[in-house]
Every structure is written in structure tokens, then in C-alpha cells.
Amino acid sequence: MKKLLLGLFSICILFSCSKDKESSTQAETPFKTDQYPQKWQLVKMTGMVAGVPPSTGADMAWQEYYLLQSNGKFIKSREQENTTTTVKGSFKVVELSDGTYLELVHESENTLICNCSADLKEYLKINSEKELIATCWACDGPGQFYERIE
Template structure:
């Protein structure tokens, strides 16, 4: 009986301390900032204020998102829903726009952001000659 309680205790401790990627996008709203753009031309990587635009993504716990993009002092916003999907090799977010689809960074119907190591989101726009966009979670 002691062994059963011991195993149950170890299981509870391990599961309560582990933070899965599923919980990562469901516990609290999160803000992610565009930190790097890479074009298809060699040495076309830009970061910070040197990027063509500044952008943020807010993922809410109810499965909605807000994207804000500022270009030359003009801000535009887009809204929609997102779903976290798991592939056998990686996890990603699929964004569906309900408004502001001109901000969609994709060549398809939805925008896809791969989750890399839990702290980096990478867009897939580069597969159709758009820039590769990388986002990191904001501490704000």
C-alpha cells in the first residue's frame, strides 16, 4: 500500500511541475513580439527597429487573437481565432482571420506559426517568397 501512495505522490509532483505546450497557450493570455525578419535574399535578416514593420500578437485564453502591425507610424489590427495543432514532429498554431486579413502572413487560407522550443514562434510565409517571421514572448 505504501508503494502505491509513493507512486501516486511521485506522479502528482511530476505532473504538477511539468508545463506542457498545451498548457502554455491555455493558462493566460500571452503577448508575442516580432523580433526577426529574414528574406529570401542572402544577408537579408533584420531585427528590431530595422525591420520593415513592428508587430505583436496577443493570444487570449478563449482561443482568439489580436495582431497589431505598425508601419511608418500607422497601426493596423486584425482579429481572429487560433487552434494549437500537434504533428508527429512538431506543434503549431493555426490562425484564422475574422477581420484585418490584409495582415495575414501566409500564402494560404490560414496563417501557421510553428512552436519552437516553447519560446519561439516561426511563421511559414517564407515558403511562398514572403519573409520568415520570428516572434518571442513579451515579458509585459
């Protein structure tokens, strides 16, 4: 009887250790912070109107990418109506209450900042190691989805 209880107790300990390890792995950011440069291309846009399908590729209102560099700097470039606009700033990975984000701080005011406030910060939710999602759709901006291409 003692061996049976000891065996059951050992199994419980093993499973509880496995769960702790699994939950701590899930809390880690999927974002690769040791691989640069990283190019994130806008691949899909959605609007706030129900029933309107997302646009992709050449059907999007603009083409855009972020280039993240190992020194914590970024470049954001948008091509719209045959005009290319490029802006710069710095970035870092931050943990917020609902997940892991890239916090981008622009060097100056510009029309490419996608946020719900009047400051120079922009947030991209790290959805996976290959997908970022802009947060400005929370304030009626377009849903913007980026995939890592480099």
C-alpha cells in the same frame, strides 16, 4: 549465472522504460496553454536573398505582435510607416506532420495574414515555449521570428 542474467534483464527493462518516457516527453508541445494572456513580439525578420543579414528591432520593415487570450481569440497588431493595423480571429494548437503549430483563423480578409494560400488561416510553428516562427517564408515571404514577452 541466473542472478547475473536477471540483473542484466532488469537493467535493460529500466533503460527501455526511460527511453519511452523521454520520447513521450519530447512529443509534448512546449507551448504553455494554461498561461494567458500571451504577447508574442516580432523580434527578427529575414528575407529570401542569400547573404543579407536578418533585421531586428527598429531596422525591421514593421513592428508586430500577437496577443493570445484564454478564450481562444487573438489580436494581431502591426505598425508600419506610422500606421497601426489591428485584426482579430481565433486560434488553436494543432499537430501537423512536421511539428506543433498555432493555427490562427482571421475573422476577415486583411493584409496581415501571412500564409501561402488565399484562405484566412495563418500558421506559426511552435519552435519552443518562447519562440514562434511564421510559415510564409515557404512561399517567398519574409522569415518572421516571435518571442514571448508576456
